[in-house]
Amino acid sequence: MNINLSKKNIEDINSDIEIVIIKNKKLLDKKIKNILENICLFDESNKTYFDVENKKLYVSCLKLKDESLKIAFSTAINEIKKYDLKTIKLAIVQENKELNISNIIEGLVLGSYEFNKYKSKKEERVIEEITISIEKANTDKKDLQKQFEESLIVCNSVNYTRDIVNTAPEDYYPETMANDAIEIGKNKNVTCTIYDENYLLKNGMNAMYNVGLASRHESKLIHLTYKHKNPKAKIVLVGKGVTYDTGGLSLKRGDGMVSMKCDKGGAASILGIIRTLAKLELPIEVHAIAGAVENMIGGDAYKPGDILKASNGKTIEVTNTDAEGRLVLADCLHFAQKNIKDFDYIFDFATLTGASIGAFGGYTTAVMGFNDKLKNKILKASKQSGELVGFLPFNDYMANLLKSETADFVNTSPNKNGGAITASLFLSKFIEDKNKKKWLHFDIAGPSYRKERWGVNPYGATGVAIRMMIKFMEEVIKKR
Numbered sequence: 001m002n003i004n005l006s007k008k009n010i011e012d013i014n015s016d017i018e019i020v021i022i023k024n025k026k027l028l029d030k031k032i033k034n035i036l037e038n039i040c041l042f043d044e045s046n047k048t049y050f051d052v053e054n055k056k057l058y059v060s061c062l063k064l065k066d067e068s069l070k071i072a073f074s075t076a077i078n079e080i081k082k083y084d085l086k087t088i089k090l091a092i093v094q095e096n097k098e099l100n101i102s103n104i105i106e107g108l109v110l111g112s113y114e115f116n117k118y119k120s121k122k123e124e125r126v127i128e129e130i131t132i133s134i135e136k137a138n139t140d141k142k143d144l145q146k147q148f149e150e151s152l153i154v155c156n157s158v159n160y161t162r163d164i165v166n167t168a169p170e171d172y173y174p175e176t177m178a179n180d181a182i183e184i185g186k187n188k189n190v191t192c193t194i195y196d197e198n199y200l201l202k203n204g205m206n207a208m209y210n211v212g213l214a215s216r217h218e219s220k221l222i223h224l225t226y227k228h229k230n231p232k233a234k235i236v237l238v239g240k241g242v243t244y245d246t247g248g249l250s251l252k253r254g255d256g257m258v259s260m261k262c263d264k265g266g267a268a269s270i271l272g273i274i275r276t277l278a279k280l281e282l283p284i285e286v287h288a289i290a291g292a293v294e295n296m297i298g299g300d301a302y303k304p305g306d307i308l309k310a311s312n313g314k315t316i317e318v319t320n321t322d323a324e325g326r327l328v329l330a331d332c333l334h335f336a337q338k339n340i341k342d343f344d345y346i347f348d349f350a351t352l353t354g355a356s357i358g359a360f361g362g363y364t365t366a367v368m369g370f371n372d373k374l375k376n377k378i379l380k381a382s383k384q385s386g387e388l389v390g391f392l393p394f395n396d397y398m399a400n401l402l403k404s405e406t407a408d409f410v411n412t413s414p415n416k417n418g419g420a421i422t423a424s425l426f427l428s429k430f431i432e433d434k435n436k437k438k439w440l441h442f443d444i445a446g447p448s449y450r451k452e453r454w455g456v457n458p459y460g461a462t463g464v465a466i467r468m469m470i471k472f473m474e475e476v477i478k479k480r
Helices: 030-038 066-080 101-111 141-166 174-184 197-202 206-211 260-280 325-339 354-360 372-385 396-402 419-428 433-438 466-479
Strands: 002-006 017-022 048-051 056-060 087-091 129-133 190-195 220-227 234-245 285-295 307-309 315-317 345-350 364-369 388-391 439-443
Touching: 002 101, 002 141, 017 066, 030 048, 048 066, 056 066, 066 101, 101 129, 101 141, 141 260, 141 466, 174 190, 174 220, 174 234, 174 260, 174 285, 197 206, 206 285, 206 307, 206 325, 220 260, 220 325, 234 260, 234 325, 234 466, 260 285, 260 345, 260 466, 285 325, 325 345, 325 419, 345 433, 354 364, 354 388, 354 419, 364 372, 364 419, 372 388, 372 439, 372 466, 396 419, 419 439, 433 439
Parallel strands: 002 129, 017 056, 017 087, 087 129, 234 285, 234 345, 345 439, 364 388
Antiparallel strands: 048 056, 190 220, 220 285, 307 315, 364 439
């Protein structure tokens, strides 16, 4: 699908259909107004009417901004896909209001995403071209073009990440993720280093190593670096890359295992972020550390009751092998702090706990850490991007639940209440004191993968956190 901007008047652009966003019925001519009133189009957002005679699709949108606008265009593109229409046009100025070009692009590109890799019969109805008339825009045309191109880059990376997460576990395993990282490393200003299991053993990364022990696929530690020639900040991103999770010997129930290809969502998102940065060429330095493993069962599998010594020297009593993600992240967080110096922030992303879904529902990322000012910066980026976040508080009482009689601490608390918080507190034990104010944990278990269409997101993977982190980085750069 090709999307382009045109300086032509909307009437002078040839297409099979025009998207018209409607908020105020007073601006319509009497005939179409009566039709839309009769079908109650103005009662709520995202209702549609296809005027076949005039080749226009009307979409109601009660707020012409932000998520409402994105969802309206997502609704429009998915409605048009039902018909054999190849070309679309729309005006950036609707109802005498210039719409935000980024909202339009996110609605169209993210909303039209489909994952049909495994379909034996591909959909024949394909939209080939979308033309956006900017003839009446007040914004400088060069600025519009820049915003348009940047939005396309971000959206394409989100869809790239969606593809990674949606790919079947038999086809996507640690080596596959490493190969994707190597490809990203071929971009300008990007380097990539892959470490094997010998490196994990040599460097005492036994927590991560043991998680992947029963898999026929070798675990991989991935280090991607994007570095602009004049970086204004240094950020470390750590991602959980469990390419498939059976739960290990603490085996999941069958229905809980079906979508566990999504457990690589954290690592997939940080790969997508580096890919985005390479194309945007932002003046920043970002390190992405991904622990790619497969948590399987077998004679080699690590067991409940095992004591694992992590790379920072701390010992962990394994009480649940299905709490494997935090073991992977523990070694990855220590690796990052040991090998990357003088960074400004360190964030980890993981589909870590079902408890985070219980706390906030399935559409919100749970964020935890020690720095309230940093949380406020994330909240701002959340609002700018439209990706939802919520914050869960730490307390000493819950930290006590991780005490072990036989090791330094357990990997899961016997008290399942507040599981998202205790998981984050576990990770905090691998954050050096000097970095505690620089660190935040993002539990993306809910919004990374949903078995439903919502907002601009399809069934399945969403590519969560990429848009939010790019907004965060742009703000960091702006302040320097």
